[in-house]
Each structure stands twice: as structure tokens, then as C-alpha cells.
Amino acid sequence: MVEWVMAEILHNPYVMRKVEDELTEINLAYIVAGYTIPKGCTVNMNVWAIHRDPKNWTNPLEFKPERFLNTKWDYNGNNFKFLPFGSGRRICPGIPLAEKMLVYILASLLHSFEWRLPKDEEFELADEFGVVTKKKVPLMAVPSQRLSDAGLYMG
Numbered sequence: 001m002v003e004w005v006m007a008e009i010l011h012n013p014y015v016m017r018k019v020e021d022e023l024t025e026i027n028l029a030y031i032v033a034g035y036t037i038p039k040g041c042t043v044n045m046n047v048w049a050i051h052r053d054p055k056n057w058t059n060p061l062e063f064k065p066e067r068f069l070n071t072k073w074d075y076n077g078n079n080f081k082f083l084p085f086g087s088g089r090r091i092c093p094g095i096p097l098a099e100k101m102l103v104y105i106l107a108s109l110l111h112s113f114e115w116r117l118p119k120d121e122e123f124e125l126a127d128e129f130g131v132v133t134k135k136k137v138p139l140m141a142v143p144s145q146r147l148s149d150a151g152l153y154m155g
């Protein structure tokens, strides 16, 4: 079959030219979701918007950790609605460390202390633009003993 097609193409130079033109074209531009992306373009995915899109999330701006309970959430870059660590060959290589440490640190803080905001501390969640999104005003929180025996905080 390949031999027949190749023979036909070689006998029809206009078909050969068309094939060559199309191959060059494909190298120059990709079409993604109907948009032509010229060669050399830097394409940034707006994960900020994807994570706030009500088509993907119910009440996306609501802090509702329960939404992640009872379901296995894929954050390894395969679920394009949820990309906290990015996707593809430059995906965050720190996922195994992050998923253990984040839970461990939060669990330790919440288990060990009772937390409250200082008096007159306003609730605010402004962020600061940067390589990573930091809180604009650092969080001030007051811990108090939660464990029954103060000795448990030592060592």
C-alpha cells in the first residue's frame, strides 16, 4: 500500500508539493481550540482563571476544604481543571515532598495550638504579585496551649 501511494505521489508532483507545503505549515503554526498559535510563541496557561471558573468549581471563591474529601483528586497534571503543580514535562518535581510536608505542618500547628486572630486584626486576603503568590500583609495569629500537658511541647 505504502509503495502504491508513494508511486502515485512521485508521479504527481503537485501532490508532492502540497504534502511538503502542509508539513512546513504544521511546523510554523499550531491550531489550539480554534486559535492559530504561531511558531515561537510563549503560551501561558491561566491557571488562576481555570481555578476560579464556576464551570469547573461550585462557588470557586469559597474556602471549602471538604470539596476535596471523599474523592481522589488528581493533581498530577492530568486533570486540566485542577493544576496546582502545573502539568507536562515542567510539572513541579516537589509534589511528593509538598503533599507530605504541607499536611504535616498544618496538622502539627492545628493539633498543638488553639489559634485566634489578634484583637482588631482585619480579615484580609490581599496577595502580592510575584514568582509565588504571597500574602501582602503577613498573617498574625496568636497561639495558645491546646495539649493537656505543657511538657508535651518540649523536645
Ligand code: HEM
Residues within 6 Å of the ligand: 083, 084, 085, 086, 087, 088, 089, 090, 091, 092, 093, 094, 095, 097, 098, 102
Ligand atoms: C504546595 C507546594 C507547591 C506548589 C503548589 C508548587 C507548584 C509548582 C508549580 C505550579 C510549578 C510550575 C510547573 C509548570 O511550569 O507547569 C512548580 C515548579 C517547580 N517546583 Fe514546585 N510547588 C510546590 C512545592 C515544591 C517543593 C517542595 C519543591 C522542591 C523541594 C518544588 C520544586 C519545584 C521546581 C524545581 C520547579 C521547576 C520545575 C521545572 O521548571 O522543570 N516545588 N511548582
